[in-house]
Amino acid sequence: xxxxxxxxxxxxxxxxxxxxxxxxxxxxxxKARFVRxxxxxxxxxxxxxxxxxxxxxxxxxxxLYYDVMDITKGAPRRPDRDRFLMxxxxxxxxxxxxxxxxxxxxxxxxxxxxxxxxxxGDHPDMRKVPGIDFSSGSIGHALSAGLGMALGGRMQxxxxxxxxxxGDGEMQEGQVWEAAISAAHHKxxxxxxxxxxxxxxxxxAVDDVMGIEPLDEKxxxxxxxxxxxxxxxxxxxTTLLRxxxxxxxxxxxxxxxxxxxxxxxxxxxxxxxxxxxxYLDPSDAARAVEEIMTRTI
Amino acid sequence: MTxxxxxxxxxxxxxxxxxxxxxxxxSHLSDALISLAEAGEPVVAGSADLQYSNGLNTFAAxxxxxxxxxxxxxxxxxxxxxxxxxxxxKPYVATFASFLGLLCCEQIRMDVAYCAQPVxxxxxxxxxxxxxxxxxxxxxxxxxxxxAIADLTVVSPADGPQLAAAIKASADYPEPIYFRIxxxxxxxxxxxxxxxxxxKAIEHLVGEEITIIACGMxxxxxxxxxxxxxxQGHSVGVIDMPTIKPLDRAAILAAxxxxxxxxxxxxxxxxxGLGSAxxxxxxxxxxGVRLVRHGxxxxxxxxxxxxxxxxxxxxxxAGIAEVARGAMGLRKAA
Numbered sequence: 001x002x003x004x005x006x007x008x009x010x011x012x013x014x015x016x017x018x019x020x021x022x023x024x025x026x027x028x029x030x031k032a033r034f035v036r037x038x039x040x041x042x043x044x045x046x047x048x049x050x051x052x053x054x055x056x057x058x059x060x061x062x063x064l065y066y067d068v069m070d071i072t073k074g075a076p077r078r079p080d081r082d083r084f085l086m087x088x089x090x091x092x093x094x095x096x097x098x099x100x101x102x103x104x105x106x107x108x109x110x111x112x113x114x115x116x117x118x119x120x121g122d123h124p125d126m127r128k129v130p131g132i133d134f135s136s137g138s139i140g141h142a143l144s145a146g147l148g149m150a151l152g153g154r155m156q157x158x159x160x161x162x163x164x165x166x167g168d169g170e171m172q173e174g175q176v177w178e179a180a181i182s183a184a185h186h187k188x189x190x191x192x193x194x195x196x197x198x199x200x201x202x203x204x205a206v207d208d209v210m211g212i213e214p215l216d217e218k219x220x221x222x223x224x225x226x227x228x229x230x231x232x233x234x235x236x237x238t239t240l241l242r243x244x245x246x247x248x249x250x251x252x253x254x255x256x257x258x259x260x261x262x263x264x265x266x267x268x269x270x271x272x273x274x275x276x277x278x279y280l281d282p283s284d285a286a287r288a289v290e291e292i293m294t295r296t297i
Numbered sequence: 298m299t300x301x302x303x304x305x306x307x308x309x310x311x312x313x314x315x316x317x318x319x320x321x322x323x324s325h326l327s328d329a330l331i332s333l334a335e336a337g338e339p340v341v342a343g344s345a346d347l348q349y350s351n352g353l354n355t356f357a358a359x360x361x362x363x364x365x366x367x368x369x370x371x372x373x374x375x376x377x378x379x380x381x382x383x384x385x386x387k388p389y390v391a392t393f394a395s396f397l398g399l400l401c402c403e404q405i406r407m408d409v410a411y412c413a414q415p416v417x418x419x420x421x422x423x424x425x426x427x428x429x430x431x432x433x434x435x436x437x438x439x440x441x442x443x444x445a446i447a448d449l450t451v452v453s454p455a456d457g458p459q460l461a462a463a464i465k466a467s468a469d470y471p472e473p474i475y476f477r478i479x480x481x482x483x484x485x486x487x488x489x490x491x492x493x494x495x496x497k498a499i500e501h502l503v504g505e506e507i508t509i510i511a512c513g514m515x516x517x518x519x520x521x522x523x524x525x526x527x528x529q530g531h532s533v534g535v536i537d538m539p540t541i542k543p544l545d546r547a548a549i550l551a552a553x554x555x556x557x558x559x560x561x562x563x564x565x566x567x568x569x570g571l572g573s574a575x576x577x578x579x580x581x582x583x584x585g586v587r588l589v590r591h592g593x594x595x596x597x598x599x600x601x602x603x604x605x606x607x608x609x610x611x612x613x614x615a616g617i618a619e620v621a622r623g624a625m626g627l628r629k630a631a
Contacts, residue, residue: 079384079385126383126412127411127412127413133383134379134380134383134408134412135407135408135411135412137407138403138407141376141404141407141408144372144373144374144375144376144377144380144404144408145376145377145379145380145383145408146380147373147377147380148376148377148378148379148380148381148382148383148384148388149380149381149383149384150380151365151377151380151381152341152380152381152382152383152384152385152386153384155341155362155363155384155386156339156384156385156386158384174372175370175372175373175376175404178370178372178373179370179373179376179377181368181370182367182368182370182373182377185368186365
């Protein structure tokens, strides 16, 4: 983990004060496992889906929804809740099971993912799905929407934080940088971007398709606090998110670059970027499930 | 050459920040928003480096905490407005209509309309009102793009007072709205505080030979044209259609029932605009009346000062009267 500690206020710099307990860590690992397993189960219903895009983000989902974010079971619209947006909306299949666990959507709805008239599709839809704080699907919009929420919260004296998960391919979209320059200018310190730096997009490696490095320097140059973390190390990731959230003296928006592995958790996906989108025959899905069940990330 | 240091500038000289003083019609947007804010409405205004062009600098000075300067990032502004709306605020964001209706088309569709956020989008200097600034600054397609977006209301006020009334009426309107407005120099059609109802046409004159259905800055010259023609013994009706979506279908069908010909007038491409919307109603209902669509005929405008362009494209009173005569099957008056 490379945390830019100088950007954290003195009372939040000591990571050891924010580390999750062994018990919490074990719980979060189970939740990340749950996200991967449910993703495989739901994509079997749809017969096509974004496995590896979810797998790179499973620990991020788990840390946010089961530890860091201030949310309430059964109350998806509480005005003071923390917000979560996903620029990489195609990973929504990994979020829907969490929303079901939180009581925002019912089990039957979840089980009928993508079936005719169901609110749950490949991309998240705030009009149809309680708990989705903003719709997405067109890459590059989410940070602007999150900025609007952050400014709206501040204008009304509400203390919530806005977490925006962005894909690394998404960094190629111009609107991301419009939002980045704007958030820094307006000192949107309640806005946290998390880049799922899994290294791949549809056409290949991000660095081959359209290189985005040096990413940390870009965000820093745009006026953001920047931290880099192993996005699968739940201990480090949760600690960092807790530190950032606790740092109420922050004056700048914060970008966390989460180094991740596309397809993390299923070995044959980790070496094949084509699994961005695909379908697993039940026999292959069983192998994936077995691996997810037996591996500890 | 030496210059006296403090010689006052000529009263004929002016600079950008003095636009408001030079263009009183620019004040309506800000004044209406200020009155909403004073009434306790949670309005927030945003602009993208054009606050002196849309007059929002007045609002910004009065409510600095309720104003967001987005710089030259129109797409970011539109999406952020949707984010603001999710927190319970009522955002009014403004920029040139060419940028809103075309550059931000997808953000308006995805983040405002599809997400059902009550954002008010103010596209100003629409049509060809930016004259010799050229095609990049003209908006002759924005009605077409905006009215094809589901759950988005499209309003084209005829003048400043109607804009102010529509802005005030928008406080409780549940859907997102695209306001297509001019450059603040349109002569007034309505007195201040004329009530505004979304989706309602305003019938000014009843005519049997022809009914002109106009919107935006063409309403005033259409009325002038009709009065001229009526003074010459014709029977020309005029309807102001400020809400282009949802369209007042009943008003169109009533006009179709009593007039031999209908004529739409708009500062917009005749493809996809008000005329097309009226044509859809007439064919849907099998109204069987001829419709002459007047506007910009699928071309990019020439460069000229706006008033010269209005004359050239027959969007001034004389031009509209001439097209109406043609539509009535009459020869041009000598």
